[in-house]
Amino acid sequence: MKHATIFFLYVSQYMKTRLTYRVDMAMEIMSDLLFQAVNLIFILVVFGHTNMLSGWSRDEIIFIYGFFLVPFAIFGAFFNIWDFNERYIVKGEMDRILTRPVHSLFQIILERMELESLFGMITGIAVMVYAGSRLDLTLSWYDPFVFLMMVIGGAFVYAGIFVLLASISFWSDSRTSIMPMMYNIGNYGRYPVDIYNKVIRFILTWILPFAFVGVYPSAYFLGREEWYGYAFLTPVIGFAFFGFAIFMWNIGVTKYRGAGN
Amino acid sequence: MEKVIDVQSLRKDFKSHSSRSGLKGAFRDLFTRNYKVISAVKDISFTVNEGEMVGYIGENGAGKSTSIKMLTGILTPTSGTVRVNGMDPHKEREKFVRSIGVVFGQRSQLWWDIAVQESFRLLKKVYNVPDDVYNEHMNHVIESLDIGPLLDKPVRKLSLGQRMRCELAAALLHNPKLLFLDEPTIGLDVLVKLKIRNFLKEINEKYKTTILLTTHDLTDIEALCDRVVMLDEGQIIYDGKLAKLRSNWGEGKQIEFQFGEDVNKEKLVPLLNELEAEWTIGDRPNVFVANVVNEEHVISEVIGRVVAAHRITDIKIHEISTEEIIRNIYEEGMLNG
Amino acid sequence: MGKYIEMIRIRFLMMLAYRTNYYSGILIYSINIGAYYFLWSAIYGNKGEIEGLSVIQMTTYIAVAWMARAFYFNNIDREIAQEIKEGKVAVEFIRPYHYLMMKTMQGLGEGIFRLSFFSIPGMFIVSLIFPIEFSAAASTWLFFTLAIILSFIVNTQINLLTGVLTFFFFNNDGLIRAKRVVIDLFSGLLLPISFYPGWAQQVMDFLPFQAISYIPSMIFTEGFQGAAVYEALLFQVVWAAILIIPIQALWIIAKKQLIVQGG
Numbered sequence: 003m004k005h006a007t008i009f010f011l012y013v014s015q016y017m018k019t020r021l022t023y024r025v026d027m028a029m030e031i032m033s034d035l036l037f038q039a040v041n042l043i044f045i046l047v048v049f050g051h052t053n054m055l056s057g058w059s060r061d062e063i064i065f066i067y068g069f070f071l072v073p074f075a076i077f078g079a080f081f082n083i084w085d086f087n088e089r090y091i092v093k094g095e096m097d098r099i100l101t102r103p104v105h106s107l108f109q110i111i112l113e114r115m116e117l118e119s120l121f122g123m124i125t126g127i128a129v130m131v132y133a134g135s136r137l138d139l140t141l142s143w144y145d146p147f148v149f150l151m152m153v154i155g156g157a158f159v160y161a162g163i164f165v166l167l168a169s170i171s172f173w174s175d176s177r178t179s180i181m182p183m184m185y186n187i188g189n190y191g192r193y194p195v196d197i198y199n200k201v202i203r204f205i206l207t208w209i210l211p212f213a214f215v216g217v218y219p220s221a222y223f224l225g226r227e228e229w230y231g232y233a234f235l236t237p238v239i240g241f242a243f244f245g246f247a248i249f250m251w252n253i254g255v256t257k258y259r260g261a262g263n
Numbered sequence: 264m265e266k267v268i269d270v271q272s273l274r275k276d277f278k279s280h281s282s283r284s285g286l287k288g289a290f291r292d293l294f295t296r297n298y299k300v301i302s303a304v305k306d307i308s309f310t311v312n313e314g315e316m317v318g319y320i321g322e323n324g325a326g327k328s329t330s331i332k333m334l335t336g337i338l339t340p341t342s343g344t345v346r347v348n349g350m351d352p353h354k355e356r357e358k359f360v361r362s363i364g365v366v367f368g369q370r371s372q373l374w375w376d377i378a379v380q381e382s383f384r385l386l387k388k389v390y391n392v393p394d395d396v397y398n399e400h401m402n403h404v405i406e407s408l409d410i411g412p413l414l415d416k417p418v419r420k421l422s423l424g425q426r427m428r429c430e431l432a433a434a435l436l437h438n439p440k441l442l443f444l445d446e447p448t449i450g451l452d453v454l455v456k457l458k459i460r461n462f463l464k465e466i467n468e469k470y471k472t473t474i475l476l477t478t479h480d481l482t483d484i485e486a487l488c489d490r491v492v493m494l495d496e497g498q499i500i501y502d503g504k505l506a507k508l509r510s511n512w513g514e515g516k517q518i519e520f521q522f523g524e525d526v527n528k529e530k531l532v533p534l535l536n537e538l539e540a541e542w543t544i545g546d547r548p549n550v551f552v553a554n555v556v557n558e559e560h561v562i563s564e565v566i567g568r569v570v571a572a573h574r575i576t577d578i579k580i581h582e583i584s585t586e587e588i589i590r591n592i593y594e595e596g597m598l599n600g
Numbered sequence: 601m602g603k604y605i606e607m608i609r610i611r612f613l614m615m616l617a618y619r620t621n622y623y624s625g626i627l628i629y630s631i632n633i634g635a636y637y638f639l640w641s642a643i644y645g646n647k648g649e650i651e652g653l654s655v656i657q658m659t660t661y662i663a664v665a666w667m668a669r670a671f672y673f674n675n676i677d678r679e680i681a682q683e684i685k686e687g688k689v690a691v692e693f694i695r696p697y698h699y700l701m702m703k704t705m706q707g708l709g710e711g712i713f714r715l716s717f718f719s720i721p722g723m724f725i726v727s728l729i730f731p732i733e734f735s736a737a738a739s740t741w742l743f744f745t746l747a748i749i750l751s752f753i754v755n756t757q758i759n760l761l762t763g764v765l766t767f768f769f770f771n772n773d774g775l776i777r778a779k780r781v782v783i784d785l786f787s788g789l790l791l792p793i794s795f796y797p798g799w800a801q802q803v804m805d806f807l808p809f810q811a812i813s814y815i816p817s818m819i820f821t822e823g824f825q826g827a828a829v830y831e832a833l834l835f836q837v838v839w840a841a842i843l844i845i846p847i848q849a850l851w852i853i854a855k856k857q858l859i860v861q862g863g
Contacts, residue, residue: 008388015385019376029774036778040785047795048643051650056642098372100337101365103357104389183628190635197642202634256339256353259277260332 008104012112030118038125041067058194065133066220070192071126073156073215078119080111081161084181086168096258107165107251139223152219155240159214160188162243165251172254192216214239267441267473268311268334273343275304275329303329305497306343314471318484318505321494322593327477328445335365335443348441361390364434368446371426372433373418379429380414383436390437404432407462424455431459435466444476448483460486481585495593509588516557520569521577522549534568603697604705611709626722629666630729636662637730651794657821660732665789665817667719672752672812674707677779680763681772690858700760700851707756735822743829747816750836754811757843764847767854788814808839
């Protein structure tokens with residue numbers, strides 16, 4: 003209850019500040035849209051030269067991309083803490099966070115949120131509707147609920163991975179280039195994993211489980227029954243990864259060395 | 264009396280790597296690194312009672328901020344025990360930090376882009392302060408610190424002195440029993456300093472708030488604290504009354520003579536024969552300083568002899584400042600007794 | 601000149617201090633190139649070649665494009681934006697060097713560092729795992745070297761341009777992000793320019809972006825032959841020269857503005 007009130011207070015503050023810099027906000031939304039378009043263009047150009055990607059059609063790949071955008075938008079709005087090391091560890095802002103009576107990760111999420119990203123959900127749903135109608139997909143009454151679970155699971159997978167990577171900063175404050183590269187790796191979960199060899203498939207399923215933010219849950223909606231097992235694992239993997247990340251974060255906080263040592 | 268802070272053989276070690284110099288050294292660092300353990304705080308023990316105002320002083324790197332960070336729950340100790348307000352700061356962090364207030368002089372607690380009162384509102388929710396308590400207490404704080412007119416301005420538009428007063432108000436929003444102040448007056452002008460000091464005295468009297476203050480400005484300590492805890496190289500080298508520190512170390516006086524004629528040390532030295540006094544050369548030509556014990560007859564005798572022997576254009580008597588005392592202590596190493 | 605070489609050296613040493621970068625970096629680049637390799641194998645399916653590139657050439661193209669990116673890529677746009685916002689640039693005006701030149705040299709220091717610790721060992725590891733073809737012709741290597749130097753210049757110029765634009769906007773983050781996305785797509789990093797539909801290729805011929813990734817990668821994979829190589833290098837040189845004009849113009853205007861407003 004208390005967390006919810008604090009959350010909404012932060013959101014209203016966020017809106018106030020954002021609305022004072024409207025041009026910035028428009029630019030950010032535009033650049034998000036551009037980013038989403040780039041990936042779509044990639045798919046379109048590729049399918050200008052081929053009809054099938056190991057048995058998956060153009061519209062199916064586009065559908066997966068559309069699905070991916072929804073959990074990714076949620077991740078981008080709340081858990082995109084790629085600059086945690088720089089902002090909180092190197093500059094010592096973590097000190098301030100730790101003197102307040104709210105869980106440290108929760109505070110950081112509130113301070114770093116970028117609600118503009120949520121527009122990506124609209125793009126994603128639009129892309130899914132477009133691809134879905136070309137594929138003649140039908141919806142059952144329970145599909146929206148399944149969709150919700152899949153989206154939450156997917157967002158938690160992303161959140162878990164980024165929180166885990168951020169936690170590394172508690173042990174080692176040297177800068178790494180891992181964070182920006184993770185965005186690239188995240189992209190590979192959007193293609194049918196059967197195109198990859200075993201090693202990469204294993205990585206995308208169990209180590210950096212980005213396949214659960216793209217192809218696996220989408221397989222359910224595309225009616226690809228051979229992947230249903232993985233599809234229904236999505237929320238499980240999401241909660242497991244996010245839970246593990248919070249566990250590691252909590253240990254990390256006790257190892258925090260403070261700035262300037 | 265109730266112990267607010269109880270620290271027993273507290274220690275913090277940091278593992279740090281040293282880098283080798285030059286290009287070749289940097290290449291070697293790629294593969295193997297030299298690690299060494301540095302003890303920032305070495306087994307310190309002290310207690311602070313309710314309502315005390317304690318000055319926590321030491322040079323940079325003496326272990327001040329590391330120990331403060333352990334007391335506030337930011338860092339986990341390597342060994343030893345800390346009890347603050349009856350809790351273990353790091354273990355029960357979220358519950359613990361409700362009972363303390365923290366001001367870091369160089370770091371803002373307030374949100375940069377939003378108005379001060381919006382920050383207060385957020386903090387009020389974060390600390391779960393009920394409306395009536397908040398209104399009564401904060402109205403008083405806002406009035407005493409004279410920040411009423413600043414409340415609707417964004418923090419980035421405030422001057423340093425204005426911001427610092429708002430920071431202090433924010434730290435006191437939940438009326439904590441214990442207040443940690445880390446360099447609260449750094450860079451502030453005299454008037455703001457005075458205002459802040461008066462305010463701190465007032466809340467200390469009114470709410471029995473315990474205050475632990477670190478600062479480089481010893482006039483803050485003189486104005487506020489009865490007791491000082493002094494650190495050097497991670498250890499406590501003095502813990503006791505400020506007055507005692509002064510009387511042990513600062514018992515002398517300095518008499519500065521501006522001579523109206525050319526003099527040199529050889530001519531002056533015989534004048535102080537048999538007296539507990541010594542000459543040092545002043546910072547201008549023909550200025551000499553006699554360092555004497557703080558006894559009436561010695562002072563009179565020195566002045567009498569000098570005035571009788573030479574022409575004087577000016578004379579000043581200084582008491583040795585706390586700053587000098589502390590500088591002397593650090594220069595001469597450990598304090599005896 | 602000595603001071604600029606010193607800048608390169610300092611940046612090189614700074615990069616060296618963060619060693620976790622290479623271990624994680626090489627691994628992640630390998631995963632990246634690996635994933636692209638399989639993706640392209642799937643796209644090729646049974647086709648022998650698409651737009652004149654075989655699947656092996658395509659893999660080589662992707663690998664070299666990513667490794668070259670490590671050389672030309674830098675964050676100086678973000679750094680310039682940061683320094684402008686913090687008001688540090690005003691101080692830079694009184695220093696005895698050209699600020700933009702100094703930033704370029706810092707970028708070069710980073711680039712040389714990544715090339716020697718990242719791209720070359722990374723390329724070696726990747727070539728053990730995936731089928732990649734290296735040209736035996738010395739001329740290809742020579743042209744490639746020239747091409748990546750030019751690609752560094754063009755990319756850095758675009759970064760300088762975006763960075764300096766911060767003077768005229770309150771917050772430049774959106775533009776910087778948009779620029780990055782555009783470069784990934786139109787430079788040929790993700791897709792060779794020849795894969796795009798004809799009209800899109802024509803549009804891109806009038807933009808500088810393919811000088812960054814497409815040209816060096818095509819030279820390396822010998823997708824360009826004979827006169828096409830010279831034409832491509834000329835394209836890079838011309839753009840490198842043209843881009844000097846807007847950078848200088850903006851810089852002069854920015855300087856004036858700074859003097860008027862006093863920082």
